[in-house]
Amino acid sequence: MEGNVAAIAAGLAMVWAIGPGIGLCIGFSKAIEARGRNPDASGTIFVPYILGLALTEAIGIYCFVVALILIFAPPA
Amino acid sequence: MPEENAKLIHVALKAERLFSLGPFEVTNSMVGAVVASLLLLAAAWYFTRSSSVVPNRMQSLIELPIELLAGIVASSTSRWRGYVSLVVGLFLMILVANWLGLLPGVGTIGLQGELEGEVVPFVRPAAADLNFTLGLAIITFVVFVWWAIRMHGPIGYLKELAGEPRILAPLMFPIHLISELSRLVSLSMRLFGNVFAGEVLLATMLALTTAAVFVLPLAFFVPAVFLGLELLFGAVQALVFALLTMAYITLAIAENQGDGHGTEKSGQTSDTSEQHHAATPA
Helix, strand or coil, X not given: CCCCHHHHHHHHHHHCCHHXXXXXXXXXXXXXXXXXXXXXXXXXXXXXXXXXXXXXXXXXXHHHHHHHHHHHCCCC | CCCCCCCCCCCCCCCCEEEEECCEEEEHHHHHHHHHHHHHHHHHHHHHHCCCCCXXXXXXXXXXXXXXXXXXXXXXXXXXXXXXXXXXXXHHHHHHHHHHCCCCCCCCCEEECCCCCCEEECCCCHHHCHHHHHHHHHHHHHHHHHXXXXXXXXXXXXXXXXXXXXXXXXXXXXXXXXXXXXXXXXHHHHHHHHHHHHHHHHHHHHHHHCCCHHHCCHHHHHHHHHHHHHHHHHHHHHHHHHHHHHHHHHHHHHCCCCCCCHHHHHHHHHHHHHHHHHHCCC
């Protein structure tokens, strides 16, 4: 069976993007919950919410970068 | 067997070279960045040509997002006037560069590449090149290190990287140092990953829906959905880059002044968020 280990490794690297996925959902649900408790605080919540989303999503982007490196510039 | 299947799309991680000016290579993402900058400069010239204190409709439309973002920056620290132009400038630059990548022809119209079926586009979205995002991240890094050194002095900056209980300094100093350096990597990688993945996603959706005749009716609706997604994500990533720059500069200014309660100070200044409209620049 012929194969390409780099392709398998790239696929394995993207499995761990499930972590940021769950983290983003938890963060989003907390923000919506806080908004439901106190609709006037939406403006106060907005900026830290966006920051938290970005920082969490960056971890998923790190997985994606590893996968890209494995596909395009695999260590020989 | 892999040689028989033609690849569905051609993905270029590096920006392709269009021509060379002597030893200097001009890539298609450089062209994209220059086009975005020229657009911003033209818009700036046009909208400030006849600006008035009581704005007409077009001027207030353009001022709306700028005032919103400047309002958010104004509620961060008391020295916001020193960096509000950087934050708003970063936001506008990345926003225009990202949205430019969604226009028809960007990323698709180009020259014939080496391989069969490969197209070297004339214009590539600027943030789809790691060089562009790394350049912006380096600007942000230099600015927030400069603010930290300006507020606390170089020795003070190193002391505050060492952390509060001086006994733990051999442990905390490398941790803080690496976390500050990793901001460079995370800023650039986040923007690059989002825009590049968006490009690949659009190309994949277009290729999938035009691959066979019976899915051709989907070829209008499905890429339109993903174009809308990319519109939203381009704007969000621009906002996130600008807000993270503001957050890093806020942390550099307000960090550990005397006692270890840097976050308490920034918490106090954010209480004035409902008064921020009075503090926006005219």
